[in-house]
Amino acid sequence: MNMLISLQFLQHYWWFLIALLGALLVFLLFVQGGQAAARWIARSEEERNLVLNATGRKWELTFTTLVTFGGAFFASFPLFYSTSFGGAFYVWTAILLCFVLQAVAYEYRRKPGNVWGARTFDAFLTINGVLGPLLLGTAVSTLFTGAPFTVDRFNLAEWAGEGDAVISQWATPWHGLDALANGWNIVLGAAVALLAMTLGCQYLMNSVADETIACRARRCMLPAALGFVACFVAWLVRLLCAVGYAADPATGTIHAEPYKYLHNLAAMPYVAVVLLAGVLLVLRSIRMGWRGSRKAIWFGGSGTVLTVLALLLCAGWNHTAYYPSLVDMQSSLTIADSSSSLFTLRVMAWVSLLIPFVAAYIWYAWRAIDRRPLTRDELREGGHQY
Amino acid sequence: MISDYLQTVDWSRAQFALTAVYHWFFVPLTLGLGVLVAIMETLYYRTGEEFWRRTTRFWMRLFGINFAIGVATGLILEFEFGTNWSNYSHFVGDIFGAPLAIEGIMAFFLETTFIAVMFFGWGKVSRGFHLASTWLTALGANLSALWILVANAWMQHPVGCSFNLQTVRNEMTSFWDVALSPVAVNKFLHTVTSAFTLAALFVVGVSAWYLLRRREERMARKSIALASAFGLVFALLTAATGDQSGAVIARVQPMKLAAMEALYEGGQGAPLTVIGWVRPDGRPVNGEIVRYKIDIPRMLSVMSFRDADAYVPGIRDLVYGNAKYGIMSTAEKMARGRVAVGELARYRAAKEADDRETMTAIEAEFDASTPEGEEFLREYFAYFGYGYLESPEQTVPNVPLLFYSFRVMVGAGMFFILLLAAVWWFNHRDRLAEKRWLLRLCIWTIPLAYLASQAGWALAEAGRQPWAIQDLMPVSVAASRIPSASVCVTFFLFLALFSALLAAEIGIMLRQIAKGPEPEKE
Structure with a gap:
């Protein structure tokens, strides 16, 4: 059994889990999307409370997925963690700030004595709703477009003092803001933000039993969805035509390969099928949403998970550099040279067997309290609410 | 003039300390109040009394206010390992990352899933399911503490790993050595028991306020009865695990022990300084750093090695070596x-x-x-x-900070034991309401509990300096290479944000306490 679980297998397995967590995170960004859309969907105080209580009941799940995504990335591919987070400092810090604002805003927004007033906390939710997905999408796009860094593990042989012993160095003083210089990163950021809003509207149509909210959510969904499709298709076409970095399986040497991501889909047709199925499900959910179906979120959500999963597999599997370096090709990170050791990946593989159990209890617990959609009457009854 | 990188190191340390301090304002209450609320709900489940339902819901509301901001600061802490300490993340990520991932998979989802049932499930799920959810939330919170403390303990005492020359990093060789190292076990027990004590003092203090105002007297008295007994047990356990911590530190971090005792010259049968005045620069004059001190003879040797004649090395021995006792310089x-x-x-x-x-x-x-x-x-x-x-000399941590932190922590801990015992006794004898001075003291003990808890962490973390990982990596090579001005800006940004959120949290908490529990049902 242990023989079968080789380092290569575990690297692929953990990249799959990272991709899955990333995919679930993008789906769960519907919370952010709902927050961003609230200003169009909710026009009275009561409507605003209705919308934010519906999204608020899921915020912790999105947040926890983000934290676990970070923790799992750290544990399985620590070199990415140290290179990207320590290098693209400004972007990751901005993302963190966005999420900190969200964590307190729900709980505090309507509580008496909150010092800064409900409007401030609602503004926090809007900032998180718009900027959170936008920045996350922009940052994730660099997994395909690359970033200006170098990695030399033996820098640790240098003396301390000037920072020469730091193994991952950023080649520009912009520390992550350079991602904004590549328009395609922003296009993916915009696509993720608009997708989140689309899913947010679909979620509200499902979770709030109110004609007015459902009707406005439906109308708000369409421009967001069309914007998303335009941005995403443009980005995807560009990706499939782009030059990617490939690693030689025998030597680990990195070289540029035209149409690398298109080749990946051809080499891994099952990933192409997942991508296609995901895109079709998202398109179907938009159609269903426009027709007023409450079930659109299930199609949109599963489609999002499949699409993002396929794209992230495409970024890391098939000997692809999942974090290309724009200044030193050989510094580019692949799952083979940036992972944890065989021992650590094995230990965590055992722990990962808990994941289906975790998914099952989340499903069970949520079904128990979320069977009926939220209504104005429920809010008027009192009880714990945001 | 120190280099920009070393300024980055200092600002990164300041930022991490700031985040950790703010995080720790909220976490101990979450850990302990979660358990107390679960016990209260168990009483409701068993008796079916509306009183316990109302009491549970009141303390649960305070738990919720406190929980959110702990989550927010915790997120920053996790990612700061990457953003500010990238070399550290590479050098030990193979070992350090695993507990963080396990924490996410095993604890965070448990906590966040069942906290939703805890808050929104009243009347929607069965009483048994609700009670189970409250216990699972408390379990999730404490499990998350376990894994992050395992990670922290490894930084204090790196075990279960070996260096890989090809990857230029330390790699795990034994998960159980990491998870069950004596430092990890002791750190978890000491931290969690102290958190339970803090939460008990919080419940006692808030309840005392109601008694002083002659409001909600039944809820206050019952809460005090429960929390004082709970707190007393865990305060005693905190003292026991603290004593064990001293013995562990003596073996694995002798410099930390010497610095917190401000012991410059080591010796056999070393005395324990109860209190004294430490020279602000932490430097010795005539071989002494502490003046006007009160000592207990041989006590430090007993506490460190369970032997009144044991040799305890001092700062001088550890820095310059002591051939007689085989200490390398x-x-x-x-x-x-x-x-x-x-x-x-x-x-x-x-x-x-x-x-x-x-x-x-x-x-x-x-x-x-x-x-x-x-x-x-x-x-x-x-x-x-x-x-x-x-x-x-770089290996000597900040002696005055450690010396005073240790004494604040231990002194306050002793006081908590006495206070909780007195409160429990007078409440048991139905005389607590008359002891208004004691009730006032209970209220003022709440900030003291936080101070003591923070002092414990100051001791643990400042005492680790200059190491990021004991003996293997000093902080001066652990940080990311980013401009110091950037980290300076983010430091003040976080300071402003966390302070603003803390102000909101305190404001809401005080208002909710003043408001009291929901009206009683007819």
Whole structure:
């Protein structure tokens, strides 16, 4: 059994889990999307409370997925963690700030004595709703477009003092803001933000039993969805035509390969099928949403998970550099040279067997309290609410 | 003038300390109040009394206000390992990352899923399911503490790992050595029991406020009865685990012990300083750092090694060595560390020159399975981190800070035991309401509990300096290479944000306490 679980297998397995967590995170960004859309969907105080209580009941799940995504990335591919987070400092810090604002805003927004007033906390939710997905999408796009860094593990042989012993160095003083210089990163950021809003509207149509909210959510969904499709298709076409970095399986040497991501889909047709199925499900959910179906979120959500999963597999599997370096090709990170050791990946593989159990209890617990959609009457009854 | 990178190190330390301090304002209450609320709900479940339902819901509301901001600051802490401490993340990510991932998978989802049932499930799920959810939330919170403390303990006492020359990092060789190291076990028990004590003091203090105002007297008295007994048990356990911590520190971090005792000259039958005045610069005059002190003879030897005659090394012995007791000087450790770092440089040069012979020789040195490798790793690589230090004195942490932190923590801990015992006794005898001075004291003890808890962490973390990982990596090579001005800006940004959120949290908490529990049902 242990023989079968080789380092290569575990690297692929953990990249799959990272991709899955990333995919679930993008789906769960519907919370952010709902927050961003609230200003169009909710026009009275009561409507605003209705919308934010519906999204608020899921915020912790999105947040926890983000934290676990970070923790799992750290544990399985620590070199990415140290290179990207320590290098693209400004972007990751901005993302963190966005999420900190969200964590307190729900709980505090309507509580008496909150010092800064409900409007401030609602503004926090809007900032998180718009900027959170936008920045996350922009940052994730660099997994395909690359970033200006170098990695030399033996820098640790240098003396301390000037920072020469730091193994991952950023080649520009912009520390992550350079991602904004590549328009395609922003296009993916915009696509993720608009997708989140689309899913947010679909979620509200499902979770709030109110004609007015459902009707406005439906109308708000369409421009967001069309914007998303335009941005995403443009980005995807560009990706499939782009030059990617490939690693030689025998030597680990990195070289540029035209149409690398298109080749990946051809080499891994099952990933192409997942991508296609995901895109079709998202398109179907938009159609269903426009027709007023409450079930659109299930199609949109599963489609999002499949699409993002396929794209992230495409970024890391098939000997692809999942974090290309724009200044030193050989510094580019692949799952083979940036992972944890065989021992650590094995230990965590055992722990990962808990994941289906975790998914099952989340499903069970949520079904128990979320069977009926939220209504104005429920809010008027009192009880714990945001 | 120190380099920009070393300024980055300082600002990164400040930012991490700031985040950790704010995080720790909220976490202990979450850990302990979660359990207390679960016990209250169990009483409701067993008795079916509306009183316990109302009481549970009141304390649960305060739990919720506190919970959110702990989550927010926790997110920043996790990612700061990457953003601010990238070299650290690479060097030990293979070991350190695993507990963080396990924490996410095993604890965070448990906590966040069932906290939703806890808050929104009243009347929607069965009473049994609701009670189970409340217990699972408390379990999730405490499990998350377990894993992050395992990670922290590893930084204090790196075990269960070996250095891989090819990847230039430490890699895990035994998960159980990491998870069950004496430092990890003790740190978890000490931290969690102290958190339970803090939460008990919070419940006692808030309830005392109601008694002083003659409001909600039944809820206040019952809450005090429960929390004081709970707190007393865990305060005693905190003292016991704290005592054990001292013994563990004496073995694995002798410099931390010497610094917190401000013990410059070591000796046999070392005394424990109860209190004294520490010279602000932490430097000795005539071999003494502490003046006007009150000592308990031989007590430090007893606490450290369970032997009144045991030798306890002082700062001077650890820095300059003591041949009589077989203590190597820091200068010697630095020389050996430099050999280890130098071998890394030689390996790099050999690799670049494709000098196979040299590479093979150095690979053998780093191979624990060969006798020469075993010797090199034990005699040289064990001091790897010392190779980056510039002077032996750098290994001395901030003595006054440690000395006073330790005494604030222990002194306050002793006081908590007495206070909780007195409160429990007077409440049991139905005389607590008359003791208005005691009730006022209970209220003022709440901030003291937070101060003591923070002092404990100041001792643990400032006492680890200059190490990010004890003996293996000093903070001066652990940070990311980002401009110091950037980290300075984010430091003040976080300071402003966290302070604003803390102000909101305190404002809401005070208002909710003033408002009291929901009206009683007819």
